[in-house]
């Protein structure tokens with residue numbers, strides 16, 4: 274079964290993690306992997322944090338060991354020379370997406386654990402990059418298309434929200 278993961282390591286604005294969680298559940302992400310800090314702000318999540326599974330690791334290398342045990346590729350999302358256009362869908366199997374810091378982008382240490390990189394082509398000249406949560410959403414959507422995830426049932430103008438609450442990890446705190 275193909276799965277996707279989002280790795281949160283150095284996201285500075287903790288409310289961006291809440292927004293990431295909303296996109297994660299919308300695009301069928303199996304787990305959000307929090308590395309380092311365990312706490313995040315649910316602002317922006319629109320209640321979706323109870324539908325996302327979170328897992329915590331102390332270090333990037335611990336997270337990598339876990340993801341490799343799941344036979345996952347680790348994909349850095351960044352505008353780098355060696356990044357592949359995400360619209361080419363350069364995916365092979367289950368994939369974990371690592372996004373960069375809002376100010377600095379992906380660090381050298383973060384790049385080291387990545388198997389490959391994707392970038393999102395931009396067409397207008399007004400900004401050097403996208404907001405990190407917007408970038409994550411676009412990439413996760415492309416992955417879902419590639420993986421053939423089933424579209425959720427719609428009811429009128431909305432998607433049907435699941436009943437179940439996700440398992441919350443020990444030690445991850447939402448505020």
Ligand SMILES: C[S@@+](CC[C@H](N)C(=O)[O-])C[C@H]1O[C@@H](n2cnc3c(N)ncnc32)[C@H](O)[C@@H]1O
Pocket residue numbers: 350351352371372373374375376377378379391392393394395401402403404405406408409
């Ligand atoms: C605001 S951007 C970081 C910009 C940073 N000033 C830099 O120059 O690297 C935050 C993160 O969003 C993602 N991102 C934003 N725009 C992107 C794009 N067009 N393609 C791929 N990733 C992008 C990357 O993960 C990036 O590290």
